[in-house]
Amino acid sequence: MTKKRNPRVKLTVSLTLISAILGLMLALQYKNTKAATEEYSRIPTKDPRAAYTADQLKRIKESNKSLEQEIEKLNKKLHTLVKEAADFDKQAVSPELRDELTKYKIMAGLLPVKGPGITFTVADSRRDASNPDDLKYLITHDSDLRMIVNELLVAGAEAVAINDQRITTTTGIVCIGPTVMINGVSVPQPFEFKAIGNPTTLISALENKGGVIEVLSAPENKRFLTISPRKQSPSVTLPGYVGDYNGLKQ
């Protein structure tokens, strides 16, 4: 009689244990699923029209990017043809004329240029704002970028670009809402600066006591922007500007 009861008891105990564990797992599963559903419902649903517009915007930006590269290639080709014309017949096309054209093309920002200089990036602070009023000190403003560009030019920079947007006669660096616009193009952070000039002079100008780097990153100024170390390079390349100079080029 005992032998017959023992297996039944064992089975009952096992099944009870399994049911208890299953019940626990069910409860946990229900809780997790509920939490996941609540999180998902907080995600704002995308406007299908906005999704379509965003897709069109992405395509046209890609097309514009490749047109810009094509224009830059043709500008370089034109420059080469002018050089060859001057090399071939110095009487008809004097080297002085050729050199004048090159010089003003560099000044206008039409030609991509290369030379010794510096590169560095500026980005928003990595700190969390202790209160909402402090947020403005932690983000990169258009005024910060202008300050740096101005300082580089005072220090003799011959060409400057931010995120490959070349500084020209008609460049505007402004904020439209939360977005920085340079040459009419929206430019996201981090902001990569490239400048061609005497590297030592450029770095000294930025790193002077009370200078721009200190103003933008010293705790006592309440600015904590993330500024990478200024890197000297014997060869910094800046692209040409391909815009229309506010209609002046047409």
Added chain:
Amino acid sequence: MKVNHRVTMFFVSVLLGAMLTVQFTALNRPKAEDVEPYVDNLQLTAELSQERERNRYFESDLKRLENQIRMFESKSDNHAAIAKAIEDELAKTKRLAGTTDMVSNGLLITIEPPSNASLAVGTATYPMLLGELLYQLCQTLNSNGAQAVAVENHRLTSLSSIRTISEVITNVNRTAINTQTITIKAIGNIEQMKIGLNTMKPTFIEYLGKEIKAQEVTNGALKVPAYDKPVDFTYAKPEGDKNL
């Protein structure tokens, strides 16, 4: 009994399987941070319109460059034609570089002590340098369609800087200017430049106690002089060139 056991085991397995499936799908559900943020369609449409305009401009500029290159290649034996083309190109380039006078419609802007003397002290709790604000004003004009800007007849170009040295000295293109009343000439889209200017007026009053006044010049007679400093590039060379 045996049948009961099997039935019980069957239901337990089904339940376990269902739980595993639900857990798997919950794990693979997109997280909040993986979903693109909601973007206003109006903002996207405005950006799309801007990019379409750029696209039109790029297409036309590409055609212009291709024609120019074709002309150079086809007239490679006609050196007089090539020389003329290069001279024309030089004239256009100097215009873009800011090294020629420009005469057209635009705004004649003055920054002066305010008509209401009580505003003359400025109200900000920290000082704002004149140079910084002037630079911001010129960049705002550029972002609003200015084609040529001069501060106290010093033309702004890609090499220009504006710097306040002291309370009484502000340099534009490394030349000190009169800071009592500052004159800025700007050729370009008058209506658009006025919109940009209006955003700067409160800032000048608040930080410098100075008023911005603008007069429209629509008879084509506003002259913005050429950049007058020597231009020489010691470091910057065209990419791919061995020497200038």
